[in-house]
Amino acid sequence: MSDTKEEWIEELLRGDEEGRKMTEKQSRIVQAAIEVFAEKGYAASSTNEIAQRAGVAEGTIFRHYKTKKELLLGIVAPAMTKLITPFVLRGFNNVLDSEYDSYDQVLRAMIENRIEFLRKNRNVLKILMQEIPFHPEMQERFQREVLGVVLERLKRIVAKFQTNGHMAELPSATVVRLSISAIMGYIAVRTFYGEREDAVWDDEREREDTIAFVMRGLGLTR
Amino acid sequence: MSDTKEEWIEELLRGDEEGRKMTEKQSRIVQAAIEVFAEKGYAASSTNEIAQRAGVAEGTIFRHYKTKKELLLGIVAPAMTKLITPFVLRGFNNVLDSEYDSYDQVLRAMIENRIEFLRKNRNVLKILMQEIPFHPEMQERFQREVLGVVLERLKRIVAKFQTNGHMAELPSATVVRLSISAIMGYIAVRTFYGEREDAVWDDEREREDTIAFVMRGLGLTR
Amino acid sequence: MSDTKEEWIEELLRGDEEGRKMTEKQSRIVQAAIEVFAEKGYAASSTNEIAQRAGVAEGTIFRHYKTKKELLLGIVAPAMTKLITPFVLRGFNNVLDSEYDSYDQVLRAMIENRIEFLRKNRNVLKILMQEIPFHPEMQERFQREVLGVVLERLKRIVAKFQTNGHMAELPSATVVRLSISAIMGYIAVRTFYGEREDAVWDDEREREDTIAFVMRGLGLTR
Amino acid sequence: MSDTKEEWIEELLRGDEEGRKMTEKQSRIVQAAIEVFAEKGYAASSTNEIAQRAGVAEGTIFRHYKTKKELLLGIVAPAMTKLITPFVLRGFNNVLDSEYDSYDQVLRAMIENRIEFLRKNRNVLKILMQEIPFHPEMQERFQREVLGVVLERLKRIVAKFQTNGHMAELPSATVVRLSISAIMGYIAVRTFYGEREDAVWDDEREREDTIAFVMRGLGLTR
DNA sequence: GATGAATGAGGCTTCATTCAT
DNA sequence: TATGAATGAAGCCTCATTCAT
Numbered sequence: 001m002s003d004t005k006e007e008w009i010e011e012l013l014r015g016d017e018e019g020r021k022m023t024e025k026q027s028r029i030v031q032a033a034i035e036v037f038a039e040k041g042y043a044a045s046s047t048n049e050i051a052q053r054a055g056v057a058e059g060t061i062f063r064h065y066k067t068k069k070e071l072l073l074g075i076v077a078p079a080m081t082k083l084i085t086p087f088v089l090r091g092f093n094n095v096l097d098s099e100y101d102s103y104d105q106v107l108r109a110m111i112e113n114r115i116e117f118l119r120k121n122r123n124v125l126k127i128l129m130q131e132i133p134f135h136p137e138m139q140e141r142f143q144r145e146v147l148g149v150v151l152e153r154l155k156r157i158v159a160k161f162q163t164n165g166h167m168a169e170l171p172s173a174t175v176v177r178l179s180i181s182a183i184m185g186y187i188a189v190r191t192f193y194g195e196r197e198d199a200v201w202d203d204e205r206e207r208e209d210t211i212a213f214v215m216r217g218l219g220l221t222r
Numbered sequence: 223m224s225d226t227k228e229e230w231i232e233e234l235l236r237g238d239e240e241g242r243k244m245t246e247k248q249s250r251i252v253q254a255a256i257e258v259f260a261e262k263g264y265a266a267s268s269t270n271e272i273a274q275r276a277g278v279a280e281g282t283i284f285r286h287y288k289t290k291k292e293l294l295l296g297i298v299a300p301a302m303t304k305l306i307t308p309f310v311l312r313g314f315n316n317v318l319d320s321e322y323d324s325y326d327q328v329l330r331a332m333i334e335n336r337i338e339f340l341r342k343n344r345n346v347l348k349i350l351m352q353e354i355p356f357h358p359e360m361q362e363r364f365q366r367e368v369l370g371v372v373l374e375r376l377k378r379i380v381a382k383f384q385t386n387g388h389m390a391e392l393p394s395a396t397v398v399r400l401s402i403s404a405i406m407g408y409i410a411v412r413t414f415y416g417e418r419e420d421a422v423w424d425d426e427r428e429r430e431d432t433i434a435f436v437m438r439g440l441g442l443t444r
Numbered sequence: 445m446s447d448t449k450e451e452w453i454e455e456l457l458r459g460d461e462e463g464r465k466m467t468e469k470q471s472r473i474v475q476a477a478i479e480v481f482a483e484k485g486y487a488a489s490s491t492n493e494i495a496q497r498a499g500v501a502e503g504t505i506f507r508h509y510k511t512k513k514e515l516l517l518g519i520v521a522p523a524m525t526k527l528i529t530p531f532v533l534r535g536f537n538n539v540l541d542s543e544y545d546s547y548d549q550v551l552r553a554m555i556e557n558r559i560e561f562l563r564k565n566r567n568v569l570k571i572l573m574q575e576i577p578f579h580p581e582m583q584e585r586f587q588r589e590v591l592g593v594v595l596e597r598l599k600r601i602v603a604k605f606q607t608n609g610h611m612a613e614l615p616s617a618t619v620v621r622l623s624i625s626a627i628m629g630y631i632a633v634r635t636f637y638g639e640r641e642d643a644v645w646d647d648e649r650e651r652e653d654t655i656a657f658v659m660r661g662l663g664l665t666r
Numbered sequence: 667m668s669d670t671k672e673e674w675i676e677e678l679l680r681g682d683e684e685g686r687k688m689t690e691k692q693s694r695i696v697q698a699a700i701e702v703f704a705e706k707g708y709a710a711s712s713t714n715e716i717a718q719r720a721g722v723a724e725g726t727i728f729r730h731y732k733t734k735k736e737l738l739l740g741i742v743a744p745a746m747t748k749l750i751t752p753f754v755l756r757g758f759n760n761v762l763d764s765e766y767d768s769y770d771q772v773l774r775a776m777i778e779n780r781i782e783f784l785r786k787n788r789n790v791l792k793i794l795m796q797e798i799p800f801h802p803e804m805q806e807r808f809q810r811e812v813l814g815v816v817l818e819r820l821k822r823i824v825a826k827f828q829t830n831g832h833m834a835e836l837p838s839a840t841v842v843r844l845s846i847s848a849i850m851g852y853i854a855v856r857t858f859y860g861e862r863e864d865a866v867w868d869d870e871r872e873r874e875d876t877i878a879f880v881m882r883g884l885g886l887t888r
Numbered sequence: 889g890a891t892g893a894a895t896g897a898g899g900c901t902t903c904a905t906t907c908a909t
Numbered sequence: 910t911a912t913g914a915a916t917g918a919a920g921c922c923t924c925a926t927t928c929a930t
Contacts, residue, residue, distance in 0.1 A: 630847070660884075660885065662879070
């Protein structure tokens with residue numbers, strides 16, 4: 001198994017959603033599955049290869065997960081929960097809380113948080129994005145538990161800055177969309193360049209340019 | 223076969239990349255493959271189902287394409303070519319040419335063009351996006367023949383507006399990224415809402431808001 | 445494959461229930477399946493072994509029968525039809541028709557017919573009897589299409605002899621039951637002894653004793 | 667586990683053939699196995715399901731029985747012994763002893779005894795009948811220890827009635843066969859009707875009709 | 889060119905059995 | 910004695926691909 005150990009797996013190890021503990025073998029299976037799924041896609045991955053990479057017998061996989069699909073969901077479902085954590089947590093350590101004086105602080109915090117998340121969960125995120133279109137249950141769950149929650153939270157934060165007298169003419173949903181677009185575009189290109197050595201990418205500057213762009217676009221000043 | 227006939231297929235019918243003509247059966251195969259690949263993903267699609275939907279024998283597929291993968295490439299490769307057409311064409315009907323006085327016209331033209339393209343080629347685009355991560359040849363070709371060409375073209379257009387005295391402080395690549403991010407975010411959300419009936423989405427307004435946002439963000443006025 | 449070729453397969457070869465022709469390979473598969481199912485029971489038979497005995501690839505089985513169970517039904521269903529043939533046919537060659545003057549002729553004809561049937565279809569009959577308890581669809585079909593038809597026919601024949609002034613005190617269903625019990629008991633023991641060499645079994649005498657027993661039991665004279 | 671507790675298990679509990687005592691867990695395993703085997707057939711039953719129904723761990727089964735087959739034999743072997751009990755016991759409570767004045771009393775006693783046995787051991791009997799054809803050891807043992815013993819005993823009883831001046835012309839084995847056929851036919855149909863509610867089955871009458879039929883058939887009067 | 893029966897490798901899953909705890 | 914995680918062989922079935930017609 002390679003060294004791309006996804007961080008959130010550590011939480012899984014302490015006990016999965018149903019509260020059961022994970023054995024060491026099960027955790028190796030999940031690790032291997034994440035790798036293989038990310039590498040080849042769910043449908044093109046074989047349980048045989050997963051078992052080999054995990055160093056277990058193929059049958060062992062099915063002692064923990066009734067089907068290959070259940071294994072996929074066992075990876076993706078907790079990832080969704082993890083995805084929204086910073087948006088539902090309140091108080092200390094909260095990324096998007098009310099203690100931000102200016103919207104650019106919100107943007108900066110989001111960028112940092114999402115980059116950190118991406119760094120730790122790249123493979124699982126890749127699986128999530130690849131498989132969502134083909135699994136209606138995943139789709140529905142994503143919309144309900146992730147999109148819904150996150151957008152609601154962001155809209156409220158934006159609304160707060162709007163009542164403070166800024167960004168008056170735009171619906172808060174639109175503000176959220178424009179902000180996220182810019183951030184995701186930045187992260188996407190950054191990630192792309194991060195993988196190539198020949199790149200000329202001044203990360204600090206691009207980030208600040210992006211934030212400034214959004215602020216200006218929304219009619220805000222720092 | 224459904225009625226979602228992808229527009230570009232008409233061009234394929236007249237002759238593929240190597241200049242050969244396509245028979246009617248081959249075209250039915252390609253149509254069916256596009257449908258099935260888009261629906262289930264390449265790896266989860268069976269040549270058997272494709273043959274059935276195309277109304278041909280399974281063997282017939284392999285008369286035209288040596289392997290299943292070659293069939294995929296036979297769909298994806300011309301799609302890539304099509305993807306850059308408006309960016310390489312000059313003169314009449316040219317989407318992004320120099321005859322635009324203001325950058326917002328460029329943005330508006332891009333939006334319209336890409337929406338139109340998406341409308342006509344949704345399934346092929348879906349396949350392209352889904353499969354690119356798993357096929358290095360496709361990746362490389364996409365970067366070289368699509369990304370490279372399009373970005374270069376856009377950077378030059380942006381540069382023109384910059385020498386005209388606008389957007390001075392930003393690298394043209396950054397301007398392109400910010401513009402595309404906003405446009406893609408708009409199109410993505412629009413597409414998402416377009417599929418749901420309960421939506422409150424004032425398309426005209428969102429589009430203009432987006433363009434205005436980019437213009438302000440870049441420090442431009444109409 | 446052994447030489448226990450079941451006779452009815454010849455009819456299958458000319459076309460199965462849905463009217464399709466059977467290829468030579470398919471017929472070999474059916475032959476092999478009958479052998480293996482009879483030998484080990486349906487659940488303990490492997491499609492792998494069937495394929496080997498049929499001299500085809502395992503996949504070939506599933507080209508003709510979607511599942512192993514469908515293969516079973518493809519064997520058992522026509523057997524059921526065959527089972528009732530002598531009871532539904534009328535006129536010439538009809539085993540149980542009205543041209544019998546005495547009930548003992550009926551009994552004798554039934555015995556001969558069933559023995560002949562058993563001789564030709566021993567394996568399929570064994571499968572039928574073994575599997576019926578575990579497959580509700582087979583059960584239902586058997587009751588409806590075999591039991592129902594046969595009993596009805598026999599009851600009518602018996603009724604005819606009853607109106608002729610014999611067996612007055614017994615319900616016709618009871619007469620049928622008693623007749624069949626005796627016949628089946630005879631056939632069972634005969635079959636059992638037929639397989640052992642050390643047997644002392646005077647078939648002609650046992651048969652006539654059985655018929656005489658039934659006749660006397662029903663209060664009839666020849 | 668359901669409430670269909672087979673009666674003979676009580677004897678097993680007190681000690682199996684080799685004289686060892688059965689623990690409570692082992693008895694639960696046997697109970698569960700009887701249920702599952704009867705329901706799905708031996709080959710289609712999984713030790714996993716048996717363990718679950720017995721409320722024990724899968725490994726526990728193999729502590730008591732080296733293999734799944736041994737578990738089957740552990741059920742079937744004592745059942746065979748039980749099957750012949752009334753035929754070997756003498757004196758009080760003896761079903762078929764010499765104290766019967768008339769053969770119809772023998773028949774009536776056999777019927778009652780076998781019905782009672784069936785009532786108490788339906789599942790085990792079903793297993794026995796289902797599996798005997800596939801296990802040569804069981805076959806042989808059945809013939810030697812059950813068939814042989816029972817037939818011998820019955821033939822002697824019949825012989826007694828024959829020397830008393832009845833049934834002169836028939837071999838005693840034939841008499842036994844005809845008697846058993848009639849009884850089994852009666853019990854079979856009775857069992858079949860007993861499971862359906864819509865039935866018109868006058869049990870008392872059918873039984874007496876059957877006995878009278880045999881008596882007449884053998885040339886006897888009550 | 890078109891067909892579709894045939895293939896056999898490989899996929900997912902089940903299962904009896906073992907063994908460390 | 911009892912457990913239940915682990916095994917790996919084997920089971921059923923799917924699939925891309927071939928080839929005789």
